[in-house]
Amino acid sequence: MSDTTESGSGSPAGPQPEPLRFFGTTWVEHDGGYPARRAGVAVGSLAAAVAACFVLRFAYQGLAIADVGKPVTILVVVMFAVCSALAFRHAWDAFSKRPDPERQASLRGLLAIGFVGTLLAYCVRSLSEAPGEKLHREEYEAARARYDRRSTGRTRDPSKKRRASGS
Numbered sequence: 706m707s708d709t710t711e712s713g714s715g716s717p718a719g720p721q722p723e724p725l726r727f728f729g730t731t732w733v734e735h736d737g738g739y740p741a742r743r744a745g746v747a748v749g750s751l752a753a754a755v756a757a758c759f760v761l762r763f764a765y766q767g768l769a770i771a772d773v774g775k776p777v778t779i780l781v782v783v784m785f786a787v788c789s790a791l792a793f794r795h796a797w798d799a800f801s802k803r804p805d806p807e808r809q810a811s812l813r814g815l816l817a818i819g820f821v822g823t824l825l826a827y828c829v830r831s832l833s834e835a836p837g838e839k840l841h842r843e844e845y846e847a848a849r850a851r852y853d854r855r856s857t858g859r860t861r862d863p864s865k866k867r868r869a870s871g872s
Contacts, residue, residue: 750827792821
């Protein structure tokens, strides 16, 4: 969120909405093909998740061909399932509140392994709104309210301020 002022550039004064991936700033007014973009993101992320599952299936078949044994195969399947569930939950929570950068860095490996969960969270959230729209809308409206309060508070000339009499 950045505060900009009118300086002949044609952009309005005050905070500007932060663009979302795949949506830009169309989430603010739901214009510019917003519904089609939401549908496209939902279908695209679901297709990517299905393709990822096929890749994981080939990896599973590779383990079966290598004959690594049942315990290793089960561990790999459980690892991908747990990591996907954790990645889904992390992505879902990130749509409603900003994640802690340190925690995000420490979970990078887990989130990479559980990428299917992240894709599914993106798909499910796209069915109701642009992923992250609620968080960005709250932040944008709060910034607009702060800006409006600041700008309306400055309408008077400070040199004509009344002085309180000492008596």
